[in-house]
Amino acid sequence: MDKILSKDSFKDYLFMLLGILCISFALKSLLIPNHFFDGGVTGIALLLYKKYHINIALIFVALNIPFLLLGGKLIGKSFAIKSIISVIVLGLCLLFIPFPEVSHDKLIVSVFGGFFIGLGVGFGMKSGIALDGIEVLAVYTGKKVGFSMSEIILGINILIFLIAGIFFGLEAAFYSMLTYFVASKTIDYVVEGFEEFTGVTIISSKSEEVKAFLVLQMSKGITVYKGERGFMKDSFEVSTETDIVYTVVTRLEVRKLKNAIHEIDEKAFIFSSSIKETAGGILKKKHAH
Structure with a gap:
């Protein structure tokens, strides 16, 4: 553990913290109060929370940890340890930090919820961790079935949005698609930079x-x-x-x-x-x- 800590820069930990706070804010201030969804593990957690009213922090951590443990085998032990710690800290933020509800305007919630989710995931990726384990699953599944990572992620997200449409209406599914689109574009800009x-x-x-x-x-x-x-x-x-x-x-x-x-x-x-x-x-x- 000391070896891992000695290799990490202050910048990495700053990005990790910013990523955790951005995702916590997006979930508690925008998406959860308005019953909106996203893609990936975050989307699955929101679906389960909405359907079965289980604590969102517990669901989020429980869903991510198996994928991150798998990431330890595929990517490295350091990646898995840092990612699991970050996901647990994110869960604690969801439990204990009282983020205020910002808006109930559906367009604002959809766009800015996606923006802050993307910002958080992107900051996490820049620091070398995953705050959403869906990409680890896609890497593993791609090796088994031969599909590309983007195809697998797309397939999982289509399934999430279909379930959202069936149980919670097409309007919720459409707004959730917009949330995911904004999040994915924001991740691209954070990771790759605005200056292409x-x-x-x-x-x-x-x-x-x-x-x-x-x-x-x-x-x-x-x-x-x-x-x-x-x-x-x-x-x-x-x-x-x-x-x-x-x-x-x-x-x-x-x-x-x-x-x-x-x-x-x-x-x-x-x-x-x-x-x-x-x-x-x-x-x-x-x-x-």
């Missing part, structure tokens, strides 16, 4: 000028692959060696980059793809400042 990155590959006969522009004018790091260009239908045998240039920019810089490259070489072939996360290199150093 794009990887850009450039194939041009003027690769030297392209490289000079990216490094000297845009201050970007580049990676150069050696390749061949040509192989056209009417001249398949004709090809020339070329440098294939790859760089990473923010999404706000993509248009500027493409316009500049086409000014250098209007026949340049450019394609891009979204990047979920970056670490290290020139880009990270600039971002840190």
Whole structure:
């Protein structure tokens, strides 16, 4: 245990605490008083609470712990210990912290309930823990049945919303879907950051000028692959060696980059793809400042 504590930074514990408080607030101030639901283990806990009136804190902890213990085998002992402690603390917050009811407006409850749930789960993920064990279940099930994690999570959530619709009406199910949608988008922003990155590959006969522009004018790091260009239908045998240039920019810089490259070489072939996360290199150093 001391080894685990010595490795964790203050930032990790701050994110854990913020995640716990955000989820506690969302549940007690918004979702529970208005009988709204969410996806994942949180959604299952809310369904059981609404149907059988069992204490929500006990349900939430009891449902999550088996999945988190499974996470200890799949991910690591440190992950499981920290996640279980965090889930227990979250349960204690639900039991003892008197969060006030904020609103009974259905749209406000649905949107901001989802926002704070997503914020909490996202903060937990950034600190290396899980405050909702559904993804651990999806990882384990995916290895057994061959479906992707996103497909399994989607299937479980569809089942949750179907049950909510059957027992509590379609309106509750629809608002719960909105809650889950907002939560999932918020998680994406918290984990991946608001400043999304794009990887850009450039194939041009003027690769030297392209490289000079990216490094000297845009201050970007580049990676150069050696390749061949040509192989056209009417001249398949004709090809020339070329440098294939790859760089990473923010999404706000993509248009500027493409316009500049086409000014250098209007026949340049450019394609891009979204990047979920970056670490290290020139880009990270600039971002840190």
